[in-house]
Amino acid sequence: MKDIRRIGVLGAGTMGRGIIQLFAQSGYEVYSYDAVDGAVAKAVDFVSGLIERAVDKGRLKREEADVTLARIIPCSDVAEFAGCDLVVEAIIENIDAKRAVFEMLEGVVASDCILASNTSSLTVAEIASACKHPERVAGLHFFNPVPLMKVAEIIAAVRSAPEHIAALKTLIESCGHRGVVAEDQPGFLVNHAGRGLYTEGLRIVEDQCASPEDVDRLMREAAGFKMGPFELMDLTGLDVSGKVMSSIYEQFQQEPRFRPSPLVAPRIAAGLFGRKTGEGWYRYDNGQRVDSPTAETPALAGTIAVWVDPDADQCAALGELVSAGGARLVEQPADAELILIQPWGWDVSIYCAERDLDARRCVAVDPLPGLDKHRTLMISPVTEARCRDAAHALLGQNAAVTVINDSPGFVCQRILATIVNIACNIVQRGIASVADLEDAVRLGLGYPAGPLTLGEQVGGERILAILEAMELQTGDMRYRPALWLSRRVRLGQTLLTAEAPRSGRG
Ligand SMILES: NC(=O)c1ccc[n+]([C@@H]2O[C@H](COP(=O)([O-])OP(=O)(O)OC[C@H]3O[C@@H](n4cnc5c(N)ncnc54)[C@H](O)[C@@H]3O)[C@@H](O)[C@H]2O)c1
Known part of the structure; x- marks a missing residue:
C-alpha cells in the first residue's frame, strides 16, 4: 500500500481550499495549483485567515499554525506536482476538462502516484479511461466545508487498484475524517x-x-x-x-x-x-x-364522545390524552362523534372503508413519532370540519399539531419508509457496506441516524407494511420494497444484517 506524504491539489476553488486546509492541518505537504492566475494566492489567504482566526480564539497554538501554513506550497506550474504521492483534482465539474487534466497529470507525476477526482456526479471510470493506467485513478469525494464535514467518499471505479483504495482510506482516517468506500455508481453514497x-x-x-x-x-x-x-x-x-x-x-x-x-x-x-x-x-x-403563521388551536365546544380504534398503536395513551382534554370515551364507533384511528401506510378513506367506519367522523393520528412530539392529524375528503377541529382541540393542548389531507401514510411515515427503502437497495446492490452507508448518511447528510438504523427504530416490519400499502394504493412502482428489506423482515433479522459471504469463485 502506498505511503502518502506529499499531496497535489489541482484547482483552488471552494473545494480545493478546504482540501488544502484539511491535508495541511493533518501534517501533509500540500502542493496547490490552479489554472487561473492569482487563484492559489487567494486560496492560501483564505486558509491563512481561517487558521489565524483559530489562533486568535485560542483553538490553535501559534507554532502549530505556522507549521501548518508552511506545509502549503503554492505552485505556478503543475510540473511542481512531480514528486507527489497523490494528486486530488478539484476543478470544474466537466467531463472533458477532467479527462484532459488526468491525461496531462500522468505525464507529470511518477508511475506510482495515485490520481483522485473530487467529482460529485461524473463516472470516475470515464475520467480514468483518459489515463494509460486507469488502475491508479479513484474518486475522493469531499463535502463542503471540507474540514467540518467529517466524511469523504472513496470511489472504487471498476479498474481502481484495491491497494490505492486502501491507501486513500488510511489517508482520510489519518485526517480524523471517516473514509467510506463506495462503488462508482450514480450519486455514490450520500447523494x-x-x-x-x-x-x-x-x-x-x-x-x-x-x-x-x-x-x-x-x-x-x-x-x-x-x-x-x-x-x-x-x-x-x-x-x-x-x-x-x-x-x-x-x-x-x-x-x-x-x-x-x-x-x-x-x-x-x-x-x-x-x-x-x-x-x-x-x-x-x-x-x-x-414563514406563514401557525394555525391556532381551536377551542373545544363542550364534551364530545370519542371512540379510539382498539387497533391503534397508542390506543391507551390516546384515550388518556383526549379524556384529559375533555372527551368522553365510548365503546362503539356508532356512539362516537369523533373516531380516532392510527393507520400505518393507509389513508383514512381506505382504512375506514375496509373496516366499515364512518369517514365523516374520522381523524387519523400518526403513531410514528409517538404522542410526545409534534402530532400529525390526517383527514379524509369527507371528514367534517367539526370533527377535524375537535381532534385538533383535544390533541393540540400540550403539543403542536399539523393537519394534513388524506395520504397513503403520513408525512414522516412516507418519507422515512422511502429513505429506508433506497438505503436497503444500496446495500443490496453492494454499492457500499452497511457500516459505510450508515456513517456516510449520518455524517454527510446530518440525518439523526444512519438510514438502516432509522428503519430499525421504526421496525423493519412496519417499514415494509408502509411500502406495501403505499404501492397498493398508488400503483406506483417507486414504492416496491427492496429485496434486502423484505428478506430480512421475513427472516426476523435486523436491517443491519449483512449478506452472508459467498463461497466459490468470482
Ligand atoms: N462546491 C461543492 O459543494 C462541492 C462538493 C463536492 C464536490 N464538488 C466538486 O468539486 C469540484 C470543484 O468544485 P468547486 O465548487 O470547488 O468549484 P470552483 O469553481 O469553486 O473551483 C474550481 C477551480 O478549478 C480551477 N480550474 C478550472 N479548470 C482548471 C484546470 N484545467 N486546471 C487547474 N485548475 C482549474 C478554477 O480556476 C477554480 O479555481 C467539482 O468537480 C465539483 O463537482 C463540489
Whole structure:
C-alpha cells in the first residue's frame, strides 16, 4: 500500500481550499495549483485567515499554525506536482476538462502516484479511461466545508487498484475524517441515499397532502431531521438540486424510485431557486425566511364522545390524552362523534372503508413519532370540519399539531419508509457496506441516524407494511420494497444484517 506524504491539489476553488486546509492541518505537504492566475494566492489567504482566526480564539497554538501554513506550497506550474504521492483534482465539474487534466497529470507525476477526482456526479471510470493506467485513478469525494464535514467518499471505479483504495482510506482516517468506500455508481453514497427526502417530499406536495412548510416542519419537529426537503432545496438552489434529481434518474436508467417531480421544472423556469433569488418554496425578506403563521388551536365546544380504534398503536395513551382534554370515551364507533384511528401506510378513506367506519367522523393520528412530539392529524375528503377541529382541540393542548389531507401514510411515515427503502437497495446492490452507508448518511447528510438504523427504530416490519400499502394504493412502482428489506423482515433479522459471504469463485 502506498505511503502518502506529499499531496497535489489541482484547482483552488471552494473545494480545493478546504482540501488544502484539511491535508495541511493533518501534517501533509500540500502542493496547490490552479489554472487561473492569482487563484492559489487567494486560496492560501483564505486558509491563512481561517487558521489565524483559530489562533486568535485560542483553538490553535501559534507554532502549530505556522507549521501548518508552511506545509502549503503554492505552485505556478503543475510540473511542481512531480514528486507527489497523490494528486486530488478539484476543478470544474466537466467531463472533458477532467479527462484532459488526468491525461496531462500522468505525464507529470511518477508511475506510482495515485490520481483522485473530487467529482460529485461524473463516472470516475470515464475520467480514468483518459489515463494509460486507469488502475491508479479513484474518486475522493469531499463535502463542503471540507474540514467540518467529517466524511469523504472513496470511489472504487471498476479498474481502481484495491491497494490505492486502501491507501486513500488510511489517508482520510489519518485526517480524523471517516473514509467510506463506495462503488462508482450514480450519486455514490450520500447523494444516492439522500434522494428519498426530496422525491417523497415533493410527491406529498404534488398530491396535495400537505404544504411544503408543513412537510419541513414535520420532518424537523416530529422526525428529528435538521432540515426538511423544501428548506434544503431553497438552501442549495432548485437550479442545482433540480439538475441532480434529473441526472440521477437518468443515470439509473429511469428507475421509478428517483423519478423527478413535475413540480420542479416550472419553478426553475420561473427563477424560484430559493434563497439566492429571494423566493423558492419560501419567500425571503432581506435574506430572512418569511414563514406563514401557525394555525391556532381551536377551542373545544363542550364534551364530545370519542371512540379510539382498539387497533391503534397508542390506543391507551390516546384515550388518556383526549379524556384529559375533555372527551368522553365510548365503546362503539356508532356512539362516537369523533373516531380516532392510527393507520400505518393507509389513508383514512381506505382504512375506514375496509373496516366499515364512518369517514365523516374520522381523524387519523400518526403513531410514528409517538404522542410526545409534534402530532400529525390526517383527514379524509369527507371528514367534517367539526370533527377535524375537535381532534385538533383535544390533541393540540400540550403539543403542536399539523393537519394534513388524506395520504397513503403520513408525512414522516412516507418519507422515512422511502429513505429506508433506497438505503436497503444500496446495500443490496453492494454499492457500499452497511457500516459505510450508515456513517456516510449520518455524517454527510446530518440525518439523526444512519438510514438502516432509522428503519430499525421504526421496525423493519412496519417499514415494509408502509411500502406495501403505499404501492397498493398508488400503483406506483417507486414504492416496491427492496429485496434486502423484505428478506430480512421475513427472516426476523435486523436491517443491519449483512449478506452472508459467498463461497466459490468470482
Ligand atoms: N462546491 C461543492 O459543494 C462541492 C462538493 C463536492 C464536490 N464538488 C466538486 O468539486 C469540484 C470543484 O468544485 P468547486 O465548487 O470547488 O468549484 P470552483 O469553481 O469553486 O473551483 C474550481 C477551480 O478549478 C480551477 N480550474 C478550472 N479548470 C482548471 C484546470 N484545467 N486546471 C487547474 N485548475 C482549474 C478554477 O480556476 C477554480 O479555481 C467539482 O468537480 C465539483 O463537482 C463540489
